[in-house]
Amino acid sequence: MEGSSSNHMLKYFLILLAIFSYLNSSSASRHGPSKIAADRRFIKTSCSSTTYPTLCYKSLARHASLIQTSPKLLAHASLNVTLAMAKSTSAVMLKMSKSPGMKPREVDAMQDCLEELSDSVDELRKSIGEMGLIKASNFELTMSDIQTWVSAALTDETTCSDGFEKNTVNGKVVRAQIVKIAHMTSNALALINSYASLRG
Ligand SMILES: *[C@@H]1O[C@H](CO)[C@@H](O)[C@H](O)[C@H]1NC(C)=O
Numbered sequence: 001m002e003g004s005s006s007n008h009m010l011k012y013f014l015i016l017l018a019i020f021s022y023l024n025s026s027s028a029s030r031h032g033p034s035k036i037a038a039d040r041r042f043i044k045t046s047c048s049s050t051t052y053p054t055l056c057y058k059s060l061a062r063h064a065s066l067i068q069t070s071p072k073l074l075a076h077a078s079l080n081v082t083l084a085m086a087k088s089t090s091a092v093m094l095k096m097s098k099s100p101g102m103k104p105r106e107v108d109a110m111q112d113c114l115e116e117l118s119d120s121v122d123e124l125r126k127s128i129g130e131m132g133l134i135k136a137s138n139f140e141l142t143m144s145d146i147q148t149w150v151s152a153a154l155t156d157e158t159t160c161s162d163g164f165e166k167n168t169v170n171g172k173v174v175r176a177q178i179v180k181i182a183h184m185t186s187n188a189l190a191l192i193n194s195y196a197s198l199r200g
Contacts, residue, residue: 039064078188116160120153157182
């Protein structure tokens with residue numbers, strides 16, 4: 001009795017295994033395992049010319065199947081991930097600034113920084129909007145607008161993180177997060193510049 005029931009379990013297990021490996025192989029062949037590897041290599045190579053290559057690759061590798069090997073989609077995706085990070089950080093900071101136990105000076109620093117961050121969110125948003133409007137006829141002008149806005153976003157983030165006191169716990173944590181956003185913005189700018197230089 002026991003033997004046949006464990007036999008049964010084994011069969012069940014093998015069938016599940018077969019189903020899972022079938023599902024895995026079918027999802028791999030949708031994009032093609034070597035295609036994904038090539039797309040990831042393209043991201044890694046492109047990221048190697050940015051100032052923060054590890055952060056660049058980490059934040060973009062999961063969008064490999066969307067980016068493929070397009071410098072334009074790579075620049076667009078890097079703006080997307082930077083905007084998403086800036087938005088979620090500013091939401092957290094807003095909550096933090098209203099929480100009890102914050103010192104008035106901390107609240108002031110947080111609010112100043114939030115203003116800068118919200119400017120940088122606007123600039124990133126405008127840049128992303130323009131990415132979708134690029135045509136051969138307006139390429140240089142549009143790219144130059146995007147470069148201006150992303151540089152402004154980077155300046156705002158730097159001002160924001162510089163205003164933080166480094167000697168409080170909240171200050172340290174928030175500052176580190178803003179510095180990360182600034183690094184992602186710097187990477188996005190580098191990818192935008194290299195896309196611009198392809199046709200410029
Ligand atoms: C950027 O984000 C938009 C909106 O979420 C999305 O539709 C688009 O596919 C993204 N593009 C890239 C290249 O990640």
